[in-house]
Amino acid sequence: MKILVVDDDRFNLRVARDIITANVDHAGVLICDKPETVMELLATENIGVVLLDIVMPGLNGIDLLRQIRRREEYRDIQILMFTGLADQDSLRECFEAGANDFIAKPINPTVLVARTRAAIKVRRYILQLKETLQRIDEQYTDLQDMTRKLQETQFSLFQTEKLASLGQIAAGVAHEINNPLGFVSSNLEILERYLGKVRESLNVYQNLGRQLADPRVPRAVLAGMQQKIAEQKEQNKLGIILDDLEPLIGETREGVDRVAKIVQSLRNFARDGKEDEFARHDLNQIVEEALLIMQNEIKYIAHVHRKLGENLEIECDRVKIGQVLVNILSNAVQAIKNQRRDTLGNITVETGLDGDNIICRIVDDGTGIREEHKSRIFDPFFTTKPVGEGTGLGLSIAYGLVKKHGGDLWMDSEWGRGTLFTIRLPRSGATA
Ligand SMILES: Nc1ncnc2c1ncn2[C@@H]1O[C@H](COP(=O)(O)OP(=O)(O)OP(=O)(O)O)[C@@H](O)[C@H]1O
Ligand SMILES: [Mg+2]
Incomplete structure (x- = not known):
């Protein structure tokens, strides 16, 4: 990086050059007593710092400063103004025009060296910063690129998984x-x-x-x-x-x-079954019916705990909702049974309101569901049960029925701890 000193006074130029050359490491010094040629020099030389006299015949320092700053590529060049006592008023103008610092005349060698070193340092930092910013920018672009590729891969994986599931179905x-x-x-x-x-x-x-x-x-x-x-x-x-x-x-x-x-x-x-028979029913009653149907299966396997809310009237097809409950309950029973434990397990049925929806939760402390099975349990024919014991249709049927009611059915489970199924149904029945 070079330092350019511009002054119409050749004596000053030589003094400045000698002091800088002797005291500032790795600095090449160019001197120039013709301000009109400065733009040319900037274009051909790698100049990082300019020391510029204010008062010069022909083109004065402030005008030259403005010319330099007008060019985007020279915005970061450090420009220090030489100012005599008489130039004090112009100093403010210089800073407004983009000067970075000033050096008073007559030149004090210590000040000249200190300010020049500081200017070089600033210039180097700016260059480093620019480089870093550019690298960050490139990395950001890379990152965006990678994210996009990842999303594409994920999407195609999702597609193949869906297709695989369709094939399996x-x-x-x-x-x-x-x-x-x-x-x-x-x-x-x-x-x-x-x-x-x-x-x-x-x-x-x-x-x-x-x-x-x-x-x-x-x-x-x-x-x-x-x-x-x-x-x-x-x-x-x-x-x-x-x-x-x-x-x-x-x-x-x-x-x-x-x-x-x-x-x-x-x-x-x-979802293209026959028209359903919707009517107002008390959800708790449907729960009781389902428990009754399951009673024989449950009683040797688990305690049933009821936490039933009030005023749970709902527009629904009671047979279908009953079927949903039975399917989920029978899975809960099987999950507890699979543990082959000595004591009874626990099944909790909870009902309640959530705004315009009715919520029913069925919790068991059975085996839980393995992480790798979680995305597939609602797929038709997905079963972990031995051949002849499960068709793998229970949950897919339940899911279809709940969706038909405009509701939702989801599962939370931890392998080894148990499973929670949540059914959410709009009180007004299916709106779709
Ligand atoms: N409460 C639960 N605890 C642990 N695993 C469960 C539970 N509910 C469902 N599963 C898992 O989800 C699978 C699919 O359940 P789904 O009810 O659809 O079919 P299935 O019970 O295997 O067969 P089917 O219900 O047709 O007799 C089960 O095989 C089991 O692995
Ligand atoms: Mg089942």
Whole structure:
């Protein structure tokens, strides 16, 4: 960095240059007695500090100062004015025009050195600061860039997770429906075969009936037919068929019911079920009904604590809200059961008002839900239960039903401690 001294007095210039060169480290000094050439020098030399005389013939110091400051790139150059006693009035003007400091004339070497060193220091700090600011700016841009990329990644992860869940749902539906459909169709095959045999036997019976009604048929022939019937009955295993029919039909009906349940739950999930039967009900009563239905399951597993509020009338479909409660309660029971503890667990049901909403909380001190499962528990067919024990539909059905009521259902849980489900329902029923 160079120091430029501008003065029309060549003697002054030399004195200043000698003092600075001798006392200020690493400072290259340029001197100039023609103020008109200063702008040119600034453009070609790396000048950080200018010592500028005020009174000069031609272009005076203040005008030159203004010219320099007008240029953006020279705003940080440190400019110190040389001022004689007679220039005191101009000094204020100089500061207004952007001077940084002044040095009184005649020049006192100590002052000159001190002020020049200070100016160099300031100039260096400014440069460092600018550099730092630029670096921060770059880092900020980098950071913004990274945040954007992160958001994009997160978004695409979210998308893939959603898609994965959709895929899983589709696979789940296919699997769940395929199973009952499999045994329904094999049962139908068996029933068809049975039907053939029954029909065969029926023909023989009908034949016998006709023969019996005819007095001309000799008894020996009838006895022969009776014998044949007995044989055929044995051959067609009619007794076994009759015994088998009832469970076969029962099992088939169960399969059909299961498919119906899956379809119904999917409908709930897709929110295109039949119109609901909304009416005013007391939420506490629905809670009691749900507890009653669950009583048998709960009583050997947990104590039930009720903290029921008052005036909890709500516009809702009571069967559906009951279903929501039962689904959540049965999960609570299972979570406590899974702990295989010696004492009873605890299930607390709390109801109350929150503005225009009714809140119902169901808390259990069961296993809790693992962190990695939390985002999936409302997905249809997500279950941690062994095959055959859970369909994974309970919560997805409950969620769909609560949403249909214009409400919300959410969960808080800590693995190892327990789970809280909160249901929020608008008192006025679904507004959507
Ligand atoms: N109160 C709870 N405590 C611990 N885990 C829970 C609780 N409620 C739900 N879960 C977890 O969420 C999963 C999904 O629950 P959901 O009711 O949808 O299906 P499920 O109980 O497995 O099967 P289904 O209800 O169809 O018999 C459960 O398998 C279980 O892992
Ligand atoms: Mg369940």
